[in-house]
Amino acid sequence: MFDFKPGFPLQSSPLVNCITNQISIEMIANSLLYVGAKPIMAAHIEEQDEVIQAVDALFINLARLPHNEATHLVHAAKRANSHKKRVVVDLVGYGVSQFRNSIGDALVDLKPAVVKGNMSEMRAFCKLKSHGRGVDAGEEDTKADRLEELIDALKDKTLEHENTVFLATGPVDIIVSKDHVVKLSNGVEYNGQFTGTGDTVGALIAANLGSGLHPVDACINGVSYFNICGEVAAEKSRGLNEFRFHLLNELSLLKDTDWTKEVKGEYV
């Protein structure tokens, strides 16, 4: 059996601030509630200092950068550092524009606990050739040899960012930290085929950080729990929208089962 520290059921009910996009904000808030965490979606720059003191972790998502608000993300991450609260940065759409890349780079420079994205976003972040389209990964970027290339590039990143754990999601997910490389392989194709699934995984990781897990374990739990919920949902549904319903429902149920036995992972 794959050895990791289980995070679900959560040991505490962490309060997580999510600065995220209008597309998946409701799904993220409800997903946190379904697993027993508490969401707050406070985005205004003026309240970040007080909010960060009240919460257990911060999830920041690059998905949509409204006029004049991009620098607010950097401000929020700085407040989190001042108050020693851990941060997950989701590099949604990295590679789409120089502007987005510059905000992503500024956030990574603040040494968040976890930096994540899909395979194409993480390849673009590492300056590797990327086949992403908008916020979706390109299939070519998920091939086995491309994964090895990305693992090497992320290992180089950990030399400059030794306290950050990098996660790239896809059919096989890779986690790269200073000391570990992990591959995870649960889930079904549908897991990545409705919008905001990566965002939801990011919020689940933040919840695990908020309840005190090591960032590598937080990533293993966030990805594997979400993907196993997908495996269960696939047995019960036909079509993407029914799948989405069952997956989200399962977020509230799977934690009370022996789900950790189903985790397919390896340290490489």
Ligand SMILES: Nc1ncnc2c1ncn2[C@@H]1O[C@H](COP(=O)(O)OP(=O)(O)OP(=O)(O)O)[C@@H](O)[C@H]1O
């Ligand atoms: N083909 C697949 N098979 C199994 N699991 C998958 C597959 N594709 C994605 N996943 C899983 O789905 C989740 C979301 O990953 P994905 O890479 O699609 O995120 P994303 O592109 O950032 O999503 P979004 O931007 O819509 O929020 C992850 O947990 C990942 O492991």
Ligand SMILES: Cc1ncsc1CCO
């Ligand atoms: C930002 C964004 N744009 C289209 S869908 C989506 C949410 C996935 O992150």
Ligand SMILES: [Mg+2]
């Ligand atoms: Mg994404």
